[in-house]
Amino acid sequence: MPRLTRLTPDTAAGASRGLLADLVSRHGEIGDMVSTMAHSPAVLDGYLRLSRAMGRAKLDRRISERISIAVQVLQGCGLCLDAHMRAARALGVDEEEIERARAGTSADPATAAIVTLALQIYREPTSITDEQVTALREHGYSDRVIADVVGVVALNILTGAFNLLAGLTPENETGA
Template sequence: MDFRHAAPDAFKAMRDLEAGVRRSALEHSLLELVKVRVSQINGCGYCLDMHIKEARAAGETEQRLYLLSAWREAPFYSPRERAALSWAEAVTQVSTNDLPDELYAEVREHFDEKATVELTLAIIAINGWNRLVKACRTEVGSYMPATVA
């Protein structure tokens, strides 16, 4: 299905949310790590392809991308990134897990109120994209980052 043309107003709303995430003060590298991790959890091949390519084009290392699914064991992520990844996993899996106060406190150690909301909206957005492209059977593998295309 071509969701862009089938429901242009709804697609515009998704694009507007994504544009707001991109305008946030959050680091591009952090956002790409979160998008990749959430897409791993959701098994979204299209979004994994897109955001791994975007991260690499922006200078992210292969080692950090390869080990992202095991980030807790790998020493390559900053405390801020670890807090964001923990929050991303918890928000993504909120239907089966709680958002514990300890995790919220950890996130707030690294992100002020505005950044916490922006991070949460980024997580909400990528979860929405994952579900949309999976449900519409979007073809995997053709995405080219703007810096390459």
């Protein structure tokens, strides 16, 4: 059972009222996470801005989704994990690669290397080495793409931690 209630444009206060009203007018129904984030206008606005910004990332979405899967396995947010596995499938990532992402790797050495980087950013960013970044460049990743990984991890930490705090699970999700 959720720990925090969903808000609507009618029940939200302050800046959250306007943010939710805008989202509803543009997208129709909004999901549990977003409507629950509205308890904190700062969190909701920060999530929306980071999410939009990461939409402009140069990191391939199929790789980004595998990173998200790997991070959410560690973080333990079932709602996020389910969403990212569905997104990966929709992008054509096969079941074997999804299972590899759940294990924090990939059959492709370049993808495995960047997933490894993402997990280090999540677990222990001080362990990242110059040689590791050089190897990522040798796999063809630009500095911009390498930097994008931090944003993907940060967005996953925010959404997963929020969902866990709020008690949002796949079993009690009511919206898209």
